[in-house]
Amino acid sequence: MTTTTPDTPPISGPGVRIDKPEGGRPAPFDGWPAFIREFESTLAVHSQFVFHGNLRDWFLVPGRDGGSTVVPLASLVWRVLERYGYSCLVVYDQVDGFTLFPRTDGDPRRAQERQAVERLLDGSGAKEAGDDKDDPLAQLYERIKAVTQHPELRIGLVVDYASRLVRDSTELSPAEQDFFVGCLKLSETAPRKGGFENRPSPLYNPVVWLVQSDRDLPAWLGDGNVRVRNIAVPSPDLGEREKTARLLVGGAPSARELDEQGRPGELTGRADSAAKEFAAASEGLTLAAMNEVMKLVADRGTGLSSLPEAVRTYKLGVLDNPWRRGYLLDRIRQAETELPARVIGQERAVAGTLDVLKRAVLGLTGAQARRSVDRPRGTLFFAGPTGVGKTELAKAIAALLFGDESAYLRFDMSEFSAEHAADRLVGAPPGYVGYEAGGELTNAVRQDPFRVVLFDEIEKAHPRLLDKFLQILEDGRLTDARGNTTYFSETILIFTSNLGIQEWDPQREIRIVKVTPDQPYEEVIERVTEGVQRHFNLVLGRPELLNRLGGNILVFDFIRPEPARRICDNALGNVLGLVGKELGLTLALSERARDDLLAWCTEDLANGGRGILNAVETGFVNPLARALFERRRLEPGGRLTVTAVHREPPSVELR
Structure with missing residues (x-):
């Protein structure tokens, strides 16, 4: 067996100093990371430690000149042990084997101790019986035993990448079971040694396991075992x-x-x-x-x-940042006339949306807060009746900002009503089907961070999903089941809802209509807003999510008669244009036919613009297709006029 002694790898950035280990009397640990102070203060009562969390980072410690310096985790552990006179720190991983800290640096005492540790590790091979000689876990166990049980040498051992020692901590193989049972017994029987510098109480030769999650080792290794301590290593504040x-x-x-x-x-x-x-x-x-x-x-x-x-x-x-493109300002100025023409009858909601987009493009989203840099560029909550343009406006925003409606990502929240459905957004937990695939939401935003993300009919989502939304709105990021962080700082988030339109009556077990098209828009706004607030505050008990939305709740109006005629007229124009494009024909509507279609297709506005389009399809597109199909010859360049339309049964007259 061989041992290596690496250099402590410094951060190679300007202005960062890496101090060499200091000898002599230990200095107070004030100013050191809290987790390492916890480790230092419990060396006398715990023989093994499980470090999990932010292990691959660098950590700030006080420097010699009163400033700060940074060191990696292994060096940080060694600095603690060194101040109490430990001989060295042994670091093990499955690739490089055993690494010793520190270098001898010409110190005769340190050189002797290092040689003794090397002999100890070389001479503590696996048991002679059976095939244990070829079992890496058995060999590692023997070395852990040699380190923890040694009567004289004061040694610390770090087992790095310990999460990779087993495939599944809940289903151990016989060899893995034997290994951890042996380690459990070693934690309980390890002796403490006295004679440490400036530490009157005897201390253990500690074993430190470095794992991604505290679930990566068998739960029974630490549960109820007073000799094993779990210590979380947090991200920097x-x-x-x-x-x-x-x-x-x-x-x-x-x-x-x-x-x-x-x-x-x-x-x-x-x-x-x-x-x-x-x-x-x-x-x-x-x-x-x-x-x-x-x-x-x-x-x-x-x-x-x-x-x-x-x-x-x-x-x-x-590298490219679409939000920094100068032409976006011009496009939003143009949108002040284009968006109302695309989303008809919703001038107030469109104006509120444009205000949010202007803030986003100028980088002023959340400017009133102390810190806003990580929050989404814009957040919108579209509330109101069905079929009035909420989804259409979301598509228009994507086309406006990014030049492509494919930048629009939609999630139908009715598909996320079950508790486990949240796994679809961020990925299934380890051990479950779909874990390797990741989350639909996190994967999509990570692939293209510049997106319009629509969560349609948010009230149908399971309440568990609200925690995910709250994290996105507050922190602008989401960590998936594989530990990858997805940032939402460049997205526009849109939530849609029909809350406030109807209300469930538990006594009669029916839905009561609370908002109708005959009510004025101001009353619609009041009742819908009240319904949204009641749902989040009283039904869900999550007012904090509503607070994150702030004044970005935009209430859409019903489609009123005049906007309805414009929507219908646009739809008829689309049909005539498509006939010309696909068949090469010039198709026109007589004044009478147009008036009849406008009257029939807009008489029932309960289903909003979508209902109007359905009526155009039923009352005009279908009979027109039938009439054109019955004409055996359609010569490109020809001209046809729809002179009349009939309602029952739907039919058209062509000339």
Whole structure:
């Protein structure tokens, strides 16, 4: 067996210092990450630790000069052990085997201890009996036993990538079962040793398991076992990100003031502002990822002012930003006349939508909040009767912003009424069918972050989904079942609902119509808004979701008679145009035929614009197709006129 001694890999960004391990008396652990202080303070009572969470990051610790520096997790664990006089830290993974910390650095005592540990690891092979010599788990167990049970050497052991030791922690093979039962027994029988520097109580030779999730090891290893402690390693908070941002920004040219001797001192005002903005934009990123963002800025030579845009590029993996295209401003100006012509009869809702889009294009969404950088570009809640243009407006927004209605992504929430349906959006949990496929929502937005996402008829979704929506609205991101984070900061989210139109009467077990077309629009707004508020506040008990929507609830009106005639007239024009395109014929409507069709197709407006289009199909398109089909010869270039239409049965007269 061989052992290697790697260099501690520093973050290779400007302004970041990696201190070498310090000897001597231990310093207080104030200012160290909370999880490592928990580890340090419980060394006397726990023989094994399970670290899970943000393991692959870098961690801030106080530097020699009163500032901060960053180290990886293994080095962080070693710094704790070293201050109490441990001989070394052994790190094991299935690829590289055993790695020893630290280097000898010419220290005779350290060199002797290192040699003793190497002999210990080389000499603690598997049992002689059976095939255990070829069993990696059996060999690892023997070395864990040698480390934890050694009567003299003070050693720590980190088992890295421990999640990959078994295929399924709930269905262990016999060899895996034996391994973890042995480790469980070692945790209970491991002896404590005295004589540590500045630590009067005896300590264990600790074993630290590094896992993605605390469920990756058998539950019974830690349940009810006072010798095993689970410790979550959190993502960095804003304070840690700010310190790291200052370290990274501080290495940029002209980022620091010069003192009287010409040496770099404090950050300049501009650099300090850039660091704070960098930290705020980096929410959800690790400290190591922040360093990668800084590399991206250095590689592109764009300077500190581009840090927020570099964070966006790093998160989304997309260099081009459609929101920064200058022509969007002109398109939205044009939309002030084009959208009302496409979504007829909804001038007020269209105007409210355009206000949201203007904020989105100018980057002012959530400008009133302390932090708005990660929230979706725009959020809209379309409420009102069915068939009045809610879905059509969502499609129009996609075409307006991104030039293509395919950028419009629709989820029918009636398909998500079951509790487990949330798995379709973010992916099935590990061990379930569909886990490898990921989530429909997260996959789609990750592939193209610039989307209009429509959640149709939101009131039909299972309440469990509301937690997902709340996370998107508040944080602008969602983590799927595989641990991948999807960012929604460049999306327009649209929720539609028919709440407030009807109300369920539990006593009579019928639905009561609360809003009708004969009511004025102001009354429709009042009743629909009241229905939406009642549903979220009283029925679901989730007022926080309603609060996130704020003033973006737009109530659509019923299709009134005049807009209905315009919708019908447009539909008739579409039919005539398609006949010309497909058959090469010039088809016209007589004035009488047009008036009759407009009257018949708009007399019942209960189903809104969709009902009008259905009536045009039934009363005009079908009989027209029949009449054209009966003409055996249709010469391209010919001219036909619909001189009359008949309602019962539907038919047309052509001349």
